[in-house]
Amino acid sequence: MSRVLVIDDEEKITRILKEAIAPEGYDVKTCSGAEEALPLIEKGDIDIILCDLRLGGMDGLDLLRRSREISPGTDFVMMTAYASTSTAVEAMRLGAYEYLIKPFQIDEVTLLLRRISERRELMIENLALREKISLTGGGRILGDSPAIKTVLDMIGKVAPTATPVLIQGESGTGKELVAIEIHEGSARASKPFIVINCAAVPENLLEAELFGYERGAFTGAVQKKPGQFKLADGGSLFLDEIGELPLPLQAKLLRAIENGEFLPLGGNKPVKVDVRIIAATNRDLEKLSASGGFRQDLFYRLNVFPIRISPLRERKEDILPIAQAFLAGRVASGEISGEISGDIVEMLKGYSWPGNVRELRNVLERAVILSGGGPIEREYIMIPGEEPDTGGNGLSALVGRKSLEEIERSLIELALEKAGGNKSRAAGLLGITRRTLYSRMEKYGLGKGGDQ
Ligand SMILES: Nc1ncnc2c1ncn2[C@@H]1O[C@H](COP(=O)(O)OP(=O)(O)OP(=O)(O)O)[C@@H](O)[C@H]1O
Ligand SMILES: [Mg+2]
CATH class of the missing domain: 1.10.10.60 (Homeodomain-like)
Structure with a gap:
């Protein structure tokens, strides 16, 4: 039930509105002025405000401004008898949801309120859904180990800066997850997060993919195309498997990072960009650069802020929280029942997890399917060495x-x-x-x- 606050200095209006709205199932409060309304809004007790523009003291626009500050989640509807488009536009610009011009039909008001409440419910559902997704492992980095705490701590420190970050760790340790957290913890969060997997793009296409090209740059380049670097402008570029980047491109990448500009293929005018580089690899980049397989200057440029994620077998205390979070969502959805038993936890801890967290998730996923709505049994946990010989x-x-x-x-x-x-x-x-x-x-x- 939405909580509505009606503010008007004409007692007749607040009374009529209350009588019309309350039977529709809203919890309605009324006030005759903005000063009286403020404490209620501040307390977070109000979902929707219907407010007259002209009030005795502080006027409707001022209250709207204050309300956006102290309770941005509250929807605001401005009522005005002085129909001037400029105040209506101003109210909308300040974040009002809608305006109503007096005199209005009661139906108009109830309809508008219904529309706002439905939208609010939808938003709340979405929020709940998002929380659920992150609990089931769709997002957050889980784990209690000192190693993971250090990683989280480093993310917190480096995220707000523009420093390049190099994330190293075995496959499945959560490098991409860390990259996303860094982007989301930065002022760039609302800007693009672009991922390019240097190992997955064929070598001869990688330069065009990264830096874009001008029309006619090569056969088939019928149209100018921006590269991922340009698309990431203002945001972050995640260069996954950076160890696989061919040497000539490493030189070009280094220049782009250092100068904040680059030449697209076939172009002669440098393109300026503001991009934060996050790179990841499961190879030992330092060794690789020592043996000539990776440019040392680029390695040093990226290695300004290294984050190392240890393999899961070296932080076994993370197995339980990750498994619990993953399975909690499945219990909630009825796919399995009950808790994970102590001997299964021991079994999971006894394994070396070469595929790290990804492998753990896959093993649990399989166990969920096998359990068919019941509890997870030992035999559903299929990890090498535990599995009966199938020939x-x-x-x-x-x-x-x-x-x-x-x-x-x-x-x-x-x-x-x-x-x-x-x-x-x-x-x-x-x-x-x-x-x-x-x-x-x-x-x-x-x-x-x-x-x-
Ligand atoms: N600490 C963690 N908490 C929760 N989930 C995690 C954690 N680490 C990894 N995962 C999950 O494991 C899976 C693999 O993670 P991710 O893709 O980030 O690994 P990666 O290091 O990039 O692997 P690769 O080198 O193979 O690309 C994802 O589903 C991710 O959500
Ligand atoms: Mg990855």
């Missing part, structure tokens, strides 16, 4: 004798058999989605429909 040792004997498709077919049959025909479970055993399992089953003519 994998015979693989080398198969190569050369069987095609990949034949092997895939046999594996699917085996998984279905082990899962007792339960397809969710079989998909979990294979580390694929149910959808993928279905399409493979169809391909190999296995099973006929039947849903589990």
Whole structure:
């Protein structure tokens, strides 16, 4: 139920409005002046304000200004009998949601209030959803270990600056997550965060991708195109797998970082940009640069602020909080029941996690699927060494004798058999989605429909 405050120096108006609005299910308060309204707004008790422009003391526009400061979440509707577009425009500019011109029909007011309340509810739902997503691991960096606390501390310190950051850590340790946090903790947060994976873009396209090109710069360049550097202007550019950047491009990148400008391919006019560089790698960049595989000057330029994320096996105390946060969302959605048991925690701690947090999440994801709404059992945690031998040792004997498709077919049959025909479970055993399992089953003519 939205809480509405009606402010008008004419007692008749506040009374009529209250009588009309309250039966619609709003909690309505009334005031005759801005001074009287301020403490209520300040307390955070008001969702929507209906306020007359002309009031005895402080006027409606002044109150609007104050209200935006002390309670930005409160929606403000300005009522005015002195229909001048300039005050209406001014009110909207100051952040009013809408204005009403007196005399108005009561219906207009109730409709407007309904529209505002619906929008407010939607926003609250979105907020709740976002919180849930971050809890399920869609965002925040989790962990209690001193190593993770240091990382968080460093993020907090470096984020507000424009310094380049070099994030190093094994695959799956959360380098991208850290890069996002740095961007979001900076004044650039509302500007673009552009990701470019230096290993994923073919070498001959990387320069055009990074720096853009002019029309006619090469065959096929029919139109001028801005590069990622330009697109990131004002924001941050995340150069993932920077260790894979070819040497000639490393030189160009260094110049761009140092001068804040670069030449697009085929261009002769430098493009100026203000971009914060965040780089990441799972290679040892220092060693690489010592052996000539990476430019030393660029390494030093990036290494001004290094952040190292240790592998999960070196901070096992993070396993439980990460698993708990991940599973809490699944309990809430009814996909599993109950807490994770002590012996499973021990089992998770006993493993070395070469794929780090990503692998942990995948293992848990699989366990959730296998549990089919019940508690997570030990046997659903499938980590190497814990898994019963599924005949994998015979693989080398198969190569050369069987095609990949034949092997895939046999594996699917085996998984279905082990899962007792339960397809969710079989998909979990294979580390694929149910959808993928279905399409493979169809391909190999296995099973006929039947849903589990
Ligand atoms: N400390 C953490 N808390 C919560 N989730 C995490 C944490 N670290 C990593 N993750 C999750 O693990 C997954 C892998 O993380 P991310 O992609 O950031 O790793 P990466 O270091 O960039 O890996 P790669 O080198 O393979 O690109 C993501 O789903 C991420 O959300
Ligand atoms: Mg990554």
